[in-house]
Amino acid sequence: MTILNVQNVSKRFGGLTAVNSVAFSVEPGEIVGIIGPNGAGKTTLFSMISGFLRPDDGDVHFKGRSIRNLPPHRIVRMGLTRSFQVVQVFTDMTVLDAVTTAALVHNPMRKAIAVAEEVLETVGLAHKAEETPGSLSIQDKKLLELAKCLATQPQLILLDEVMAGLTLAEAQVPMGIIRSLREKGMTFVMVEHVMPVIMNTADRIVVISFGQKVGEGTPAEIIQDERVREAYFGEDSHDHH
Ligand SMILES: Nc1ncnc2c1ncn2[C@@H]1O[C@H](COP(=O)(O)OP(=O)(O)O)[C@@H](O)[C@H]1O
Ligand SMILES: [Mg+2]
Structure with a gap:
């Protein structure tokens, strides 16, 4: 279909x-x-x-x-999820927090954290989970953007x-x-x-x-x-x- x-x-x-x-x-x-x-x-x-x-x-x-x-x-x-052209950065969050927030769409908190950790593995950012999005390189910011999309567990991005x-x-x-x-x-x-x-x-x-x-x-x-x-x-x- x-x-x-x-x-x-x-x-x-x-x-x-x-x-x-x-x-x-x-x-x-x-x-x-x-x-x-x-x-x-x-x-x-x-x-x-x-x-x-x-x-x-x-x-x-x-x-x-x-x-x-x-x-x-x-x-x-x-x-169905989308990325935004402007990379939004919340300085008081960690990378894991940012991705967890997206995962809350489908999951309670504990599960959302697990989903976020898995997504960070998928995009290769697991080792940056406790850093702040603002401290990431431009390449890693793009991967974070992708991770936030994936954390909503979409079929279409x-x-x-x-x-x-x-x-x-x-x-x-x-x-x-x-x-x-x-x-x-x-x-x-x-x-x-x-x-x-x-x-x-x-x-x-x-x-x-x-x-x-x-x-x-x-x-x-x-x-x-x-x-x-x-x-x-x-x-x-x-x-x-
Ligand atoms: N919220 C808005 N209000 C008024 N004009 C807008 C708005 N958003 C986009 N436009 C105008 O609509 C046109 C298409 O913009 P946009 O969709 O951003 O193009 P693209 O993403 O292909 O660069 C542009 O002329 C832009 O200035
Ligand atoms: Mg555009």
């Missing part, structure tokens, strides 16, 4: 149509990449899927059920530029973790600017430009696509992070 079905969602901010009737679907165990220039509407699309913004038009189905009117915490409980700020070499560690999680059946939709990362990892890519879907296909197909090239030549003149 299709795990995620995004049905012609639109979002307007005043006079600006940030997302304009975008539709795509995701099958269980897929890694779907979303690419597009800065300001194309990718984060707004993720916010609509995860319940932080309600679509003005269209619907989102997760595991066959409409989630369009559900608040974010209900959607997380159903098994939306990752919004989690590799931003990493070199291609540094991105190999989180990408390896994501690939191995996928082998175990986890599903990912990821917005990513580091092109070699997304091209080497995604099964399928959706291209967004000016709020609209302008292409979809395998990485090999996308590289050939004229409209995608246009969208991307446009991107080269922009500054993005």
Whole structure:
């Protein structure tokens, strides 16, 4: 069964149509990449899927059920979680506390701590459990972000530029973790600017430009696509992070 079905969602901010009737679907165990220039509407699309913004038009189905009117915490409980583009750091927490907080979605405290410890093992941060998130390197902050997603015990994870700020070499560690999680059946939709990362990892890519879907296909197909090239030549003149 299709795990995620995004049905012609639109979002307007005043006079600006940030997302304009975008539709795509995701099958269980897929890694779907979303690419597009800065300001194309990718984060707004993720916010609509995860319940932080309600679509003005269209619907989102997760595991066959409409989630369009559900608040974010209900959607997380159903098994759909997202990362945030801005890495949030609470200085008075340890790494373990931060991940445990996420694990409380499905578990009482004692079990949540156990889940958090297991997740920290998975991402290779177990030895940093008692450190503060603020003291972590940029690479480890990204792994913590992934750990917080995993701690909610999701079936589908939306990752919004989690590799931003990493070199291609540094991105190999989180990408390896994501690939191995996928082998175990986890599903990912990821917005990513580091092109070699997304091209080497995604099964399928959706291209967004000016709020609209302008292409979809395998990485090999996308590289050939004229409209995608246009969208991307446009991107080269922009500054993005
Ligand atoms: N809360 C908001 N209010 C008004 N405009 C917004 C808001 N969020 C995003 N936008 C605008 O919507 C467009 C798409 O933004 P965004 O989804 O963040 O793009 P991307 O993630 O692809 O860079 C941009 O023009 C942005 O300025
Ligand atoms: Mg964004």
